[in-house]
Amino acid sequence: MTGLATPSALSGNRPPRVPGEPGMWLFILGDLLVFAYVFAVFLVYRADHAEIFASSQRNLSVGVGVIYTLLLLTSSMFIVGAMSLMRVGDRERAPRYVLMAMACGMAFAVIKVFEYSGKVHAGITLNTNDFYLFYFFLTGMHLAHVLLGLAILTAMWFLARRAGTPSMGNKMRYAEGFACFWHMVDQLWLIIFPLLYLLH
Amino acid sequence: MNARSQRLCAWCGPALAVVFFIGFWMIARFIPPPSPAQSAAETANMYREHGFRIRLGLEITMWAGVLCTPWVIALGLQMKRIEGRWAPLALTQIGLGVLLPLEFIIPFYFFMTAAYRKGRSDESIQMLNDLGWLPFDGLIFTLIGQCVVVGIAILSDKHEKPIFPRWAGYMSLWCGLLMLPPGLNVFFTRGPLAWNGAISWWVLLAVFFVWLFGLTYVVLQAINDHEKEYGAGALEGNRGHAGAADL
Numbered sequence: 001m002t003g004l005a006t007p008s009a010l011s012g013n014r015p016p017r018v019p020g021e022p023g024m025w026l027f028i029l030g031d032l033l034v035f036a037y038v039f040a041v042f043l044v045y046r047a048d049h050a051e052i053f054a055s056s057q058r059n060l061s062v063g064v065g066v067i068y069t070l071l072l073l074t075s076s077m078f079i080v081g082a083m084s085l086m087r088v089g090d091r092e093r094a095p096r097y098v099l100m101a102m103a104c105g106m107a108f109a110v111i112k113v114f115e116y117s118g119k120v121h122a123g124i125t126l127n128t129n130d131f132y133l134f135y136f137f138l139t140g141m142h143l144a145h146v147l148l149g150l151a152i153l154t155a156m157w158f159l160a161r162r163a164g165t166p167s168m169g170n171k172m173r174y175a176e177g178f179a180c181f182w183h184m185v186d187q188l189w190l191i192i193f194p195l196l197y198l199l200h
Numbered sequence: 201m202n203a204r205s206q207r208l209c210a211w212c213g214p215a216l217a218v219v220f221f222i223g224f225w226m227i228a229r230f231i232p233p234p235s236p237a238q239s240a241a242e243t244a245n246m247y248r249e250h251g252f253r254i255r256l257g258l259e260i261t262m263w264a265g266v267l268c269t270p271w272v273i274a275l276g277l278q279m280k281r282i283e284g285r286w287a288p289l290a291l292t293q294i295g296l297g298v299l300l301p302l303e304f305i306i307p308f309y310f311f312m313t314a315a316y317r318k319g320r321s322d323e324s325i326q327m328l329n330d331l332g333w334l335p336f337d338g339l340i341f342t343l344i345g346q347c348v349v350v351g352i353a354i355l356s357d358k359h360e361k362p363i364f365p366r367w368a369g370y371m372s373l374w375c376g377l378l379m380l381p382p383g384l385n386v387f388f389t390r391g392p393l394a395w396n397g398a399i400s401w402w403v404l405l406a407v408f409f410v411w412l413f414g415l416t417y418v419v420l421q422a423i424n425d426h427e428k429e430y431g432a433g434a435l436e437g438n439r440g441h442a443g444a445a446d447l
Contacts, residue, residue: 021366023366023367023371026371027373027374034403037403038399041392041398041399043390121237126384130391133388133392151259
């Protein structure tokens with residue numbers, strides 16, 4: 001071990017490393033690609049039916065949209081915190097941060113269910129018009145990712161409880177991958193929210 | 201261990217792609233799919249006018265369905281090496297995957313019945329067309345099951361040298377997720393989620409073949425590794441000593 005220069009972020013001695021695993025990035029980038037495709041399809045339909053899109057959009061509550069955004073941003077912040085704690089082996093607090101991120105995610109899902117049922121009770125469904133088709137479909141696909149993300153965060157919670165112990169092994173990269181997935185879920189919402197709720 | 205048969209089975213994946221494109225696209229001309237927004241009369245006239253090539257193309261494409269089975273088995277056999285003797289995930293994949301031939305064959309019989317008698321009413325022909333397209337595009341349930349099971353199996357592989365590369369597990373899970381929307385085609389006669397839509401049809405078409413070819417590649421690699429583990433002599437047949445790797 002002697003004689004080797006201590007690597008640092010600045011010295012460039014460290015071999016390049018992908019956070020998480022390469023395979024996870026295949027998933028994440030692939031997902032972003034397909035969502036980008038759906039956003040493009042949305043914009044094409046919107047250009048063709050501007051009036052319907054504009055008038056239907058007024059039925060969406062921007063306030064609720066902001067709450068969703070705050071919930072997801074907060075949850076991402078908790079995950080960033082959890083990762084730092086895991087890196088120093090704090091297996092007392094790291095799991096709690098993951099739980100708080102999950103609580104934000106669950107709150108998102110619960111409020112979403114109320115938002116959907118409000119629409120359905122008002123007689124608005126996927127079939128009502130093209131705007132609502134994209135509203136339900138985009139937010140629905142995103143919700144599916146949130147739910148998958150909650151499952152992934154559960155796995156992360158189990159990992160967090162082992163942070164700093166030998167059983168952790170080299171599993172930090174799994175935690176990184178899980179965190180990246182959750183950040184992607186957050187990122188997607190940051191595009192969906194303006195597209196659906198704000199873009200006039 | 202019989203690498204050659206396994207490889208033959210794995211190559212049925214690309215083979216089915218070729219058969220599918222010849223039969224379904226070139227001959228039957230069902231790519232792009234006819235629109236569900238067409239009137240009954242328009243749909244019926246399509247079958248009356250083009251019934252011969254539709255039936256011919258689909259007769260050929262049926263075999264693409266059949267070729268799914270050996271491919272599914274090749275995948276399952278290599279997956280089994282992950283779990284060992286008790287391989288629920290590998291067997292689940294096989295159980296779901298052997299439904300694929302019927303998921304081609306049954307809808308195709310509805311299309312062929314639509315073409316069978318020109319004198320049938322427009323509405324009857326349209327209904328048969330619906331009966332074919334809705335499941336052929338929308339029946340993603342077993343396929344997603346396969347994708348998920350494959351993904352979980354690959355990502356939970358605890359061998360020091362995993363049987364499959366981890367990216368394949370992520371790829372399978374991603375494909376499964378993207379196959380969800382076509383299930384919604386029953387709610388739409390137009391738009392991106394209808395059976396001919398940008399999302400329900402075109403994304404599914406792309407994702408299915410990405411999944412098929414991606415897994416074919418890693419299955420062939422896994423067969424190569426499996427063969428090396430055994431040594432060249434094992435191709436002659438059972439040597440009588442089943443090691444842990446044999447399972």
